[in-house]
Amino acid sequence: MISPTRSTAESTEPESDPPVPFFTQAETFDNCWPDIKQHLNEMFDRGKYSHGRQVAELEKALSEYTGARHVVAVNSGTDALVLLLRACGVGPGDEVVVPAFSFVASASSVALARATPAFADIDPETYAMDPASAEAAVTPRTRAVMPVHLFWQLADMGALGALAERHGLKVVEDSAEAIGMRRDGRHAGLLGDGGVLSFFPTKTLGALGDAGAVLTDDPEIAEQVAILRHHGRMGRTVDHIAGISNLSGASGTNSKMDDIQASVLLGKLPRLDDAIARRAELAAAYTELLTGVPGILRLPTVAVREVPADPVFYVYVIEAERRDALVEHLTREGIGTETYYPTPLHLQPCFAELGYRRGDFPHAEAACERTVALPFHPDLGLDDIQRVCEAVRRFYTGAAS
Template sequence: MEKTLPLAEHARARNRTKGAPVPFFTQADTFRELWPEIRANCTRVLDRGKFSHGSVVAEFERALARWTGAAHVVGVNSGTDALVLLLRAAGLRPGDEVVVPAYTFVATATSVVLAGGVPVFADIEERGYGIDPRSVDAVATPRTRMVMPVHLFDRLADMRGVHEVARRRGLTVVEDSAEAIGMRLDGTHAGLLGTGGVLSFFPAKTLGAIGDAGAVLTDDDTVAESVRALRHHGRGGRTLDHFPGISNATVLPGCNSKMDDIQAAVLLAKLGRLDAGIARRAELSARYDARLRGIPGVLAVPGDAAPHPGGDRVTYVHLIEAEDRDALAAHLAARGIGTETYYPTPLHLQPCFAHLGHRAGDFPRAEAACAAALALPLHADLSDADLDRVCDEIEHFYAGRRA
C-alpha cells in the first residue's frame, strides 16, 4: 500500500515559508495530485448531462460498498440527511426516544428531532469520547426505542457495551458513523455494527467532497430500500408491486436528498487514495502524540486512550485536552495556526434543547470535554515541518505561562 504522496510531501517541506500560516484544513495539494482523474470524472458527468442521482453516483455507491463491505451504500446530499433518513427507515415513529451522547456535533440530536423523535442525552466514557453504555442504561425509559452511539475523532464507541444494553432493553442500534470511514470492529466497518450507519463527506472529512454529501450504510435490504425511496421524494421501491397501474408513485413522504453527480465524481477519484490518506493521518497523529505527550499543560493526547478491544484507530481529528484551552487557541491563531473547538457547548445545554430541562452538571464528563478539547491541524496535505511548528508553539505557550 502506498505510504503517502512522498514527492508532494517533500516539495511542501522544501517550499514552506518559515512562519507561513498553517490552516486547520486544506486539500489543495491533494486536488493538484488528483486533478487529472477528477477532471475526467467531472467531464463524464457534464457530457452525460445528468447532474443529480445519475450513473456516477451509482458507480461511487458500488465502489464504496466494496471498500467498506456494506451490502448497501445509498448516496445522499449530506451526513445530516443520511441520519434523518436512516432513523426513519429503521422504524422511528413520532414521539419515540433515541438515546444520544451529550458530547457530539449537534446534528446527532437534531436529526432525531427532524425524524420525529425525542433525543435523550447520555454521558460519555471516562476515557475517550464515546457514549457510556452505563449512562445509556440509566437514562433510557419505556418510551426509548433506539440508541445512537457516535464514533468520534479517531475511534469507535463501545459497541459491545451498547449492544448489551440494547439487547436487554429491546432497543434498535443505529450509528452516527459520520466521521468513521475506515474504522472497523473485528473487521466489520463502522455503520454495519447495528441496523445501519452513515458517512459524511463534508470537505474536511477523511474522504471529503467539494461540498456537502453523505451516505447511508446498511446490510438490511428493507432499510436500504426505504432510504432509496426517501431520498427521492418517497418514490419507487418494491412496494410499488402493491399498486398496479400506478406509475412514478410516491410510496413514502420523502424529501429531496439525492447526491449530486459532481460530488460523486470527486469522491470516486479520491476513494482510490483513501488508504494512503488514512496512513498519512496515522503518521501525523503518532508524531503529534510523541511531541506533545508530557508537555505540562497538555492534559491528554489521543494515544493515551486505547481503542476498545477489536477496534482500530483511524484518525479523522487529532484532539488534545489542554489547560487554558481558549487562551492556547488564541495564541495559535495569532501565529497563523488554525484550530477548532470540539465542542464549545454540550448538547444538553444548547438553547434548542432547553425545553428538555437539563442543567449544568447533569453530564459532567461531556461538560469537562467541552471545556478542554482542542483539535489541531490534521490532514493528508500537512507537512512534518508544519506539524512541528504547531507543537513548538504549544510548547512556547505553556513555557511562557510557567515563566
C-alpha cells in the same frame, strides 16, 4: 477541458512564516485531479448531474470498500441520519439515546425525524457514549440508541449492542467521521442496524461540498432510505411511500446526491487508505512532540477492548489547560484550530425544553471546556507539526509573547 486554477499574483507583504491552516486539501486535490476530471468529463458527456451514473458507481465502490451490502448516497451526512432513523421506524413519541458530546446533527437528526433525543454522558478517554449512562437514559419510550464514533475510534459497540439487545432497541450509528474504522473486520456503520458517512470537505474522504451516505446490511432499511431520498418515489412517477407502514404515510424528501460530488469522491476513494496511513503518521508525530508538555491534560489514546478495532484519525484532539487562551495564542501565531465542541448538546438552547441542567453529564461538560483540535490533514508537513508543537510548548512554558 476543465482544470483547476490558482492565483499567481505575488504578495508585496514582508516575508513571514506562512500560516498553518486547520484544514486544506489543495495538494490532495491536485494529486487526485486527473481521476476526478475523468469522472467529471464522463458526467458532462452524459448530461445528467444529479442521481446519475457517477452516484451509482460511488455506491458500488463504497460497498466494496466498506463491505456493506447496501449503500445509499444522499446529499449530506445529516440527511443520512434523518432518513436512516425514519427507515428504522423512529418517529413521533419515540426517544433516541444520544451522547451529550457530539456535533449538533447527532441530536437534531432525531428531532427532524420527529422524535426526542435523550442524552447520555461520555467515556472521558474515548469521547464516545458511556454504555452505563446510556442504559440509565432508557425509558419505555426509547426506540433506538445512537452511538457516535468521534475523532479517531469507535464507540464501545460490544457493550452498546448488548444494551440494545436487552431493551429491544435499534442501533443507529452516527459513523459520519468513521470511514475506514473497523471492529474485528466489520466497518463502522455495520455494527448495528445501519450507519452513515459524511463527505463534508474536512472529512477523511471529503467532497467539495455536502454529501453523505447510508450504510446497512438490511435490504428493507436500504429500500426505505432509497425511497425517502427521492420524494418517496417508487419508480419514476409514484409519489408516495408504498408499503412502508411504520413511517405513518410520511412523505419523502429531496436528498439526492449530485454527480459532481460523486465524481470527486470516486477520484479520491482509491487513495483513501494512503490518506489514512498518512494521518496515522501525523498523529504519531504530534503525540511524540506533545508528550510531557506542561498544560496538556490528555493526548489521544486508543481504547483496548476484547475485540480488536482499527482507529482512523479524522482529527487530532487534545485536552488543554486554559484552552481558550491557548487558541488565541495559536491564532496569533497563524495556526488554525477547531474547538470540538464549545457547548454540550444537553445545554444547547434548542434543547432547553428537555429540562437538562449543567452538571447532568460532567464528562461531556469537561470535554467541552478542555478539548481543541490542532491542524490535521494529509497535506500537512512534519515541519508544520513541529511548528505547532513548539508554539504550544511556548505557551505553557511562559515563552509566549
